[in-house]
Amino acid sequence: MKTETGVAAKIIYLKDYQAPHYTLEHTELHFELLGDYTEVSAELRFKRALTAPKEAVLTLLGADLELLSVAWSGQLLSANDWQWQDEKWQFAGAGEGGVLSTKVRIYPDQNLALEGLYRSHGLYCTQCEAEGFRKITLYPDRPDVLSTFRTTIVADKASCPVLLSNGNCVATGDSENGRHWATWEDPHPKPSYLFALVAGDLAVLRDSFTTVSGREVALEIYTAEVDQDKCDHAMRSLQAAMRWDEERYGCEYDLDRYMIVAVSHFNMGAMENKGLNVFNTSCVLAHPATTTDAGFQRVEAVVAHEYFHNWSGNRVTCRDWFQLCLKEGFTVFRDQQFSADQLSAVVQRLEDVAFLQTHQFAEDAGPLAHAVRPESFVEINNFYTLTIYEKGAEIARMLHTFLGADGFRRGSDHYFKTYDGQAAIVEDFLNSMAVANGLDAGAFVSQWLRWYRQPGTPVVSVNSVWQKDIQRLTLTLTQTQSSKSSSTPESLPIPVRLGFIGKEGELSTSLNGVTANEHLLVLEQAEQSWQFDDVSQVPVLSLFRDFSAPVRVKAEFGDADLAQLIRLDSNSFNRWSASYALATREILALAEQYRSGDLRAHQPQESALAAAIAEVWSELAASDPALAAKMLQLPSLAYLSDQVACYDPEALQRARESVLLQVIAPLQSALGTVLAKQEMLKPYVYSAQAIAARSVEAVALDGLARLQSGAAAAIAQHWLKEAPHMSAEQAALTTLVHHQLPGADDALQAFYARWKHEPLVLDQWFATQASAPQAETRERVEALLAHSDFDATVPNRVRAVIGQFANNNPVAFHDAEGRGYGLIAKQLLAIDARNPQLASRLAGAFGIWQKLDESRQAHILRELDGLLSGDLSSDTRETLS
Ligand code: PHE
Ligand code: ZN
Numbered sequence: 001m002k003t004e005t006g007v008a009a010k011i012i013y014l015k016d017y018q019a020p021h022y023t024l025e026h027t028e029l030h031f032e033l034l035g036d037y038t039e040v041s042a043e044l045r046f047k048r049a050l051t052a053p054k055e056a057v058l059t060l061l062g063a064d065l066e067l068l069s070v071a072w073s074g075q076l077l078s079a080n081d082w083q084w085q086d087e088k089w090q091f092a093g094a095g096e097g098g099v100l101s102t103k104v105r106i107y108p109d110q111n112l113a114l115e116g117l118y119r120s121h122g123l124y125c126t127q128c129e130a131e132g133f134r135k136i137t138l139y140p141d142r143p144d145v146l147s148t149f150r151t152t153i154v155a156d157k158a159s160c161p162v163l164l165s166n167g168n169c170v171a172t173g174d175s176e177n178g179r180h181w182a183t184w185e186d187p188h189p190k191p192s193y194l195f196a197l198v199a200g201d202l203a204v205l206r207d208s209f210t211t212v213s214g215r216e217v218a219l220e221i222y223t224a225e226v227d228q229d230k231c232d233h234a235m236r237s238l239q240a241a242m243r244w245d246e247e248r249y250g251c252e253y254d255l256d257r258y259m260i261v262a263v264s265h266f267n268m269g270a271m272e273n274k275g276l277n278v279f280n281t282s283c284v285l286a287h288p289a290t291t292t293d294a295g296f297q298r299v300e301a302v303v304a305h306e307y308f309h310n311w312s313g314n315r316v317t318c319r320d321w322f323q324l325c326l327k328e329g330f331t332v333f334r335d336q337q338f339s340a341d342q343l344s345a346v347v348q349r350l351e352d353v354a355f356l357q358t359h360q361f362a363e364d365a366g367p368l369a370h371a372v373r374p375e376s377f378v379e380i381n382n383f384y385t386l387t388i389y390e391k392g393a394e395i396a397r398m399l400h401t402f403l404g405a406d407g408f409r410r411g412s413d414h415y416f417k418t419y420d421g422q423a424a425i426v427e428d429f430l431n432s433m434a435v436a437n438g439l440d441a442g443a444f445v446s447q448w449l450r451w452y453r454q455p456g457t458p459v460v461s462v463n464s465v466w467q468k469d470i471q472r473l474t475l476t477l478t479q480t481q482s483s484k485s486s487s488t489p490e491s492l493p494i495p496v497r498l499g500f501i502g503k504e505g506e507l508s509t510s511l512n513g514v515t516a517n518e519h520l521l522v523l524e525q526a527e528q529s530w531q532f533d534d535v536s537q538v539p540v541l542s543l544f545r546d547f548s549a550p551v552r553v554k555a556e557f558g559d560a561d562l563a564q565l566i567r568l569d570s571n572s573f574n575r576w577s578a579s580y581a582l583a584t585r586e587i588l589a590l591a592e593q594y595r596s597g598d599l600r601a602h603q604p605q606e607s608a609l610a611a612a613i614a615e616v617w618s619e620l621a622a623s624d625p626a627l628a629a630k631m632l633q634l635p636s637l638a639y640l641s642d643q644v645a646c647y648d649p650e651a652l653q654r655a656r657e658s659v660l661l662q663v664i665a666p667l668q669s670a671l672g673t674v675l676a677k678q679e680m681l682k683p684y685v686y687s688a689q690a691i692a693a694r695s696v697e698a699v700a701l702d703g704l705a706r707l708q709s710g711a712a713a714a715i716a717q718h719w720l721k722e723a724p725h726m727s728a729e730q731a732a733l734t735t736l737v738h739h740q741l742p743g744a745d746d747a748l749q750a751f752y753a754r755w756k757h758e759p760l761v762l763d764q765w766f767a768t769q770a771s772a773p774q775a776e777t778r779e780r781v782e783a784l785l786a787h788s789d790f791d792a793t794v795p796n797r798v799r800a801v802i803g804q805f806a807n808n809n810p811v812a813f814h815d816a817e818g819r820g821y822g823l824i825a826k827q828l829l830a831i832d833a834r835n836p837q838l839a840s841r842l843a844g845a846f847g848i849w850q851k852l853d854e855s856r857q858a859h860i861l862r863e864l865d866g867l868l869s870g871d872l873s874s875d876t877r878e879t880l881s
Contacts, residue, residue: 014322021056022046024147033155047097058094061134061141066105073098112834120265123200130380133192144423146189154181160199166274196273205231223262230285241304251311272309288684288725305335319423329392343688346572353547358639360386373452394550401495410436456482462555473535478527494523497548500539545571559608566612582609590655607662614666626692629699637810647851649814664703671700684725698731705739713741763800770804777812806845818859825863836873843879
């Protein structure tokens, strides 16, 4: 691999980890924010580590810095006194320790990568994870060096009335020339990636929270003045998260203040800097008029996620970036649990699982596959992946299933207590889980560690034999690891929650003398068998309930078996997953017929899925509307593409539409009944019930658009006219545009005129068009890229247009002529020059290439060769290579 300068890119290995030779006792920072540039002075008090050799060298990191001066314990140094290569600055004269004073100049206005200190639209803000702090000052920028911080910010008072950093504000004052300053002190030792600074003209919403031990915490949400009316939901979510973490994990907040700042230019969702979270506006602002249900839920989840990091990530941090899953996987699991408690647990779970199966499974099966704890990396920014986050969360969930809620809590208590203030590794987490539950730690850690070390998605094969005469069922499970796995894959501990579904419903059975409707097995060997007694009839197995392990299941289910689960399983998640499996099967079979030119395929065959759904749907729409809505959302092309060896987007799309039509055709009157309720036109309430009612109506409208487009268009227009909130407006607009119904263009124009002043709504407007599933969308996207409101420096806008097209519009992206790829490649090159992190993420859209037909592969490879032969960042180069 090559970097932009042509030298071989450096691969960093976990096995090479070395503890720092110098620890840092305290960090003192002084920022002079001056219009064109910024000067940063730092005083760092170092001490040689007890374990370090006498001749230890002090190694700091610095990138894109103009070094103005360096002094060691008061003595000025010159360039001869140190070595500075690539990003490494080394000083051999540090002895037992001392104070390093540095002064550097940086240029926040020119920083379009949005890493380090940057200024956009007048607002200064920082993003330091993972390695951004080295762009602010020379520093031991690694997560295992923790120190207390004292930060002074000096800036122009008129343009930057608000000056924020981590911790508590201890002093403020005015200085000359209309400038002012503020000093912040963070008493909790932290690594540099959790540092934050914000300066600008912001308004604030204040509230408070009283912790379980009675301490009053000031809560503040900073935004542009015009967005202050969109902060209530984030504030309520924050308070709910704070209470929840006390109750569920015994985690109490530890500073007097908790601040959230909304910024419009941000590469990711949000960042958990200690006491001063920085958020993408899309993850904090919410108002019924401008935000959909999905948007509200995202805000709630991300606010909670960042808050939960205060313990899982900040109080206990990561020793090195190989341990990223330690904070991210665990925290995602925590935010998933929280969201499940706020709204509908089943809907939360099936959305999380569909997301994992669609995107993480594909990542694990493609060229970018890696372990949850990888052994090596080139560019750490490329490792903020679905595998680390989502699969990491599934591992935490399996531990929770395996140990039980109380056992898991004992383990997390032990972990937070033992490693508080430290930088930990995955083994520490597993060790706590074992020790707190009286298990053999050595065996437990080595067994569970396999989940973190082996890439690829395990496959579990199922075989069951029922003996009528003795009413016994013998279940045999076999696990195999994908070929992506390490050379000698080892068996994983796989929790299997299962039940048995008979002709009339759930059966109770006995395992080792325990009689129950549901059993928990742990598959630990390559192959294992279990005997269930009192099995009175041949059952259908309801396996991996609530998706108890992130595996692919190979089982010989007949259509009738899956239909039986859809009708009768007591586990709602598995009812849904059976419908998903049956839909997948029917769509793939039909697509195969299209591909082989079998003309009988034009005569719709009996659909077992349609029959099963027809039987339950009306009742379900009344009793569990959220689940009813989900049952009609057939697997996406992205999901289906992961299920096939050869991906033919056209055939799959056609087959999917055909099956969908079969499913909804018998439901026409049921859809009418749902739509007649007009829940969509009631005032906005954020509750599980209200969201479920709206979601089933939105799905019903989408279904109706396929059966009676005129009637659907009329309803959509009615919603647009009467819409009391964005959920109705967006559902109506999407239906009109995606089904190309009459009036779609006028509706787009009217929507634009109404919302052009709201960036987040405008993002939706762009995204709705860029994801319209027709070939013509490519031309529309070309036009959108030339639109006066398209701004390639705003990541949200780039994702709304380019990201939607590349990742959420397979029909147009996979244009047979390769024009979709060409469009994306051209955009990638332009974006990469400014913002490598953003470009690299978009480049992931090409990850599917190996599954495409030869002609599409050739188109993609041509584009990739073109890109790789030019100037590219190391981020994007690594992804594309
Ligand atoms: N740590 C952030 C989170 O998941 C994500 C992030 C990573 C943000 C890197 C910015 C840069 O909560
Ligand atoms: Zn996180």
